Amino acid sequence: MDDIQIVAFRLANEEYGVNILNVQEIIRPTLVTRVPKAQSYLTGVINLRGNVVPVVNLRKRFGINEEKNNDNNTRIIILNVSDLKVGIIVDSVTEVQRITKENIEEPNLIEFLDNKYVQAVGKHDNRLIILLDLQEILELGSENNDKTANSKE
């Protein structure tokens, strides 16, 4: 994996990151319309300037039980993954960072981490940032598995 730029955000007590190339924009929370009978982690849909965009509740996706109401710091990150637009609700967006190659660790090197949503772990200023596997989170199939397989070699 090369150097990457990420958008880092906080959720519960962890810091996560997504590749900046996947981020379309960051918006303040807006009214979410619930979609009945959808996957539980899909909170609903929002109106993004005339487009209907589904929103994922990452807490539910990650199995974090503690709920949290929106506050001043809550943001929705609009992602663009494989031509699919989707929003994720996060507690706060911290910053945009560049993480160098040598500071990115494959998750299998860190033994306690056993989570399929984790693509890698980045180190920055003594902080650990969990880099998310968006394909896996959104259940978009195996496209990304190939990539991780390659980078392990």
Add this chain to the structure above:
Amino acid sequence: MNKSEYMELFIEETREHLQLLNEGLLKIEKKPGDDGPINEIFRAAHTMKGMAATMGFEQITELTHKMESLLVKIREKDLVLSSAISDLLFACVDTLEQMLENIIQGKKKEIDISYLIIQLNNFENPTHNINIDTINELANNSWKELNEYEQKVIIEAQKQNLNIYRCLINISSDCVMKSVRVFMVFKSLEAIGEIIKSVPSSQDLEDEKFDNQFTVYFVSNKDKENILKIINQISEISIGKLEIYSYDNTENAENADVGLDQEETKEITNNVKTKIHQTVRVDINKLDNLMNLVGELVINKTRLEQIFRTNDVASLNETVEQIDRITTDLQNVVMNVRMVPIEQVFNRFPRMVRDLSKELGKEVNLILEGKETELDRTVIDEIGDPLVHLLRNAIDHGIENPEIRNGKGKNKVGTLRLIARQEGNSVVIIVQDDGQGISLNKIKEKSLEKGVVTNKELEQMDQNSILNLIFSPGFSTASTITDVSGRGVGLDVVKSKIQALSGKVYVENREGEGTKFTIKLPLTLAIIQALLVKLGTEIYAVPLANIDETTGITDDLIKNIQGQEVMVLRGKVLPLIRLSEIFEAGGTENSEEVYVVVVRKGEKQIGLVVNELIGQQEIVITSLGKLLLGIPGIAGAAILGDGKVSLILDVGTLF
């Protein structure tokens, strides 16, 4: 260079030209003496050849080229268009269609065209001992070889009753100094007339940049024999073909731009992708209209910004009204852009009807009306198959053989009408034949036999319901299975397809006199009228097309039959569904008065219990996207006036 862009254009235009070919051939068959259609198909074949060559599709180029050669012969009356030739030409068009289909699907499969080529060659006077290919090449290119000035000269010469010749000259292959021979030819021709043009150009001829043939156009008052004599005096030269050339204004074949070099065309062929996007060709006026509206919108947007800075409420009101008007207009225009004339679908039918009636030994006159009626693109794409089905049925089962028709005192040529017209917010398509109609007794027998209905049920049915049995799954009245229809999948498929397009289909029947199918389709699928209802705090949209009526009731009128909640509506028992329970929306417990929206799916009715009716609104249907696909009961989403997203009910999946 964006190749896919050209690719789309190529496909679109090739389709159009294939259509022209089909139409032209049909016209010629009907009126053999007419010159118009032959010129038309010639041009279509020619343009297609040019385009295919540009894109590097060699097979199409080759086949169209050969067709062209044959067409030239027909046009110049060297050959009479026989039924065999027109069949062959039709076969060529079919093959070309297949090739185009392969290109669209990104298949690199080659279709064997050698058989067609041989046949084309055979028809095309095989006794000529000179290289036919090259002659035709030259002949075919002749129209575009001449520039405007040269054309003028020819027209002028024609007016003065001078002969215009096109002469193909061969130089023997062992000739050492070709340029000298060329010079001699030019000189002797100039002695008796005026050379207008040579192909290749005189410069190229001088530089010997040509094979062993070249063509000269020249004007002279001498006759053919004289010229032959003069040219034949030059040694190592022979005349391949000398013909009197007449220029016809209509022959301004579009210049196919063959400006790409070989490498580039190769590259294109290799890059043919499987994913070809759907395109809509738009009338430039519609686009201009759109542009104007967007312009106005931008002006008003800046005005709004201005008002925002100055807080001028009075002008705000005015601007909002303006914007309201513009967006309404804008919506109409954009909807218009999505509309395409139904001609696109209708166009392929004359050919189909011709082939089918020929095959079945019937005589059918197809009358198309209202080709210009416009429908939404999505509907256009889907409506073709059902129509094909109905037309085939009409020819196969409806219209009788010529002898039978004669016996009945009918015109032996059956009439098949296909009519489209707009009626309010929907489009009506009618397929009507003057054949034998549908026998009700046969329907009865057949549906009993197939187990579609029981004897008891049949007794209670009126004529109309019996007639409508033909739309039941598994029903087909044809006693023998033919290639044409009667394969068990029948009108039920037609019906379900039309229903999927939110349309309706009716049948009218007069035994012995014919059948009439009427299809009613909404103008567009993207914007619909809907009733907004409230479940708890959530707002849902119910498509108006599904709704029969609405009524308000109090809780105590809801009865319970074996666990199913029902109400009595004008003496009929109506099953009820509590939407808020299905959608887990909450909020029904303590409300005494609720509303029931009566919706229909086919023959079945059901009542949807909601908390509140908000009102009717026009909504734009938006897809929920990949992540939320296939949720039962939800067809999509719509953005309401206040910016909230509301979900659209999929009534069909609720029962």
